[in-house]
Amino acid sequence: MLGKNQFIKNTTHRLGLTRGTGLRQLTMRGAFWTFFGFGLKQILRFASRTILSYLILPELFGIMTVVNVFILGLDFFSDIGIIPNIVQSKRGDDPQFLNTAWTVQIGRGILLWLTTLLIALPVANFYHNDIYRIVLPITGLAALIGGFKSTKLATAQRKLHMRDIIIIELIGYGSGLTVMLTWAYLQPSIWALVAHGLTQAVVEMSLSHLLLKGERNRFAWERKAVNEMFFFGRWIFLSTALTFLARESNKLIVARVMDERFVGI
Numbered sequence: 001m002l003g004k005n006q007f008i009k010n011t012t013h014r015l016g017l018t019r020g021t022g023l024r025q026l027t028m029r030g031a032f033w034t035f036f037g038f039g040l041k042q043i044l045r046f047a048s049r050t051i052l053s054y055l056i057l058p059e060l061f062g063i064m065t066v067v068n069v070f071i072l073g074l075d076f077f078s079d080i081g082i083i084p085n086i087v088q089s090k091r092g093d094d095p096q097f098l099n100t101a102w103t104v105q106i107g108r109g110i111l112l113w114l115t116t117l118l119i120a121l122p123v124a125n126f127y128h129n130d131i132y133r134i135v136l137p138i139t140g141l142a143a144l145i146g147g148f149k150s151t152k153l154a155t156a157q158r159k160l161h162m163r164d165i166i167i168i169e170l171i172g173y174g175s176g177l178t179v180m181l182t183w184a185y186l187q188p189s190i191w192a193l194v195a196h197g198l199t200q201a202v203v204e205m206s207l208s209h210l211l212l213k214g215e216r217n218r219f220a221w222e223r224k225a226v227n228e229m230f231f232f233g234r235w236i237f238l239s240t241a242l243t244f245l246a247r248e249s250n251k252l253i254v255a256r257v258m259d260e261r262f263v264g265i
Contacts, residue, residue: 030162037166041173048177055184056192063131064193066255067139069248070123074112075143076244080104080233086154089228093158098151099220104229109147116140127256131190139194142201149205152212168207176200 052061082101091097116137124132156164180196183189209216 026160033162076240081236083154100225102217106147113144145201150208152214172200172204
């Protein structure tokens with residue numbers, strides 16, 4: 001037993017997973033938690049998808065996929081890289097800079113949700129399905145809620161404290177899955193799928209303020225900080241917009257030419 005414990009201790013020490021503030025240890029721990037979180041999410045996603053396939057009709061999956069693609073597109077085409085900017089900026093620990101970033105982030109979330117209201121009717125007409133008129137703006141509330149996430153998440157990423165971020169993400173994702181599966185079992189409908197995203201957004205936003213250390217965000221507006229964010233974000237915008245067009249646009253075409261069921265497969 002002693003030999004086994006010593007082996008584990010030596011292994012974790014070599015991998016940099018023991019406690020410490022050195023760059024190498026922080027990087028290794030961050031990588032470990034990132035891969036751990038990603039792997040666990042994939043397992044949960046596969047398991048929940050398998051269960052839902054027995055409860056939810058395929059066309060509802062397809063409709064939800066189309067809705068998520070539109071929201072993802074709005075997110076990508078309005079992405080100015082607020083979090084990456086905080087992570088790399090020399091002012092990343094400046095409260096005034098962080099509060100300005102939080103204010104901009106909230107404004108962006110509001111604009112994203114208002115845009116879902118504006119495009120809901122055209123999308124419904126394009127796909128000849130009135131359900132988009134309701135589902136799209138309600139699902140879009142997740143973007144509005146997400147805008148209120150604390151910048152302490154970005155600060156944790158800046159300091160390579162990935163464990164805290166991954167735990168919040170896993171709790172949020174697990175909460176969303178629990179609500180979705182329970183709803184789908186009791187009343188199978190597309191609203192079970194919508195509830196997943198909204199629940200996850202509420203939980204992650206709340207935990208970002210409650211669990212992470214740091215100063216509480218307040219509304220602020222500093223022109224210099226805003227200019228830095230938009231100057232930095234123009235390259236992020238171009239990159240994310242091209243990524244969206246390359247990866248997701250085909251789903252919108254398939255749903256229109258063929259059927260939503262083929263998108264939900």
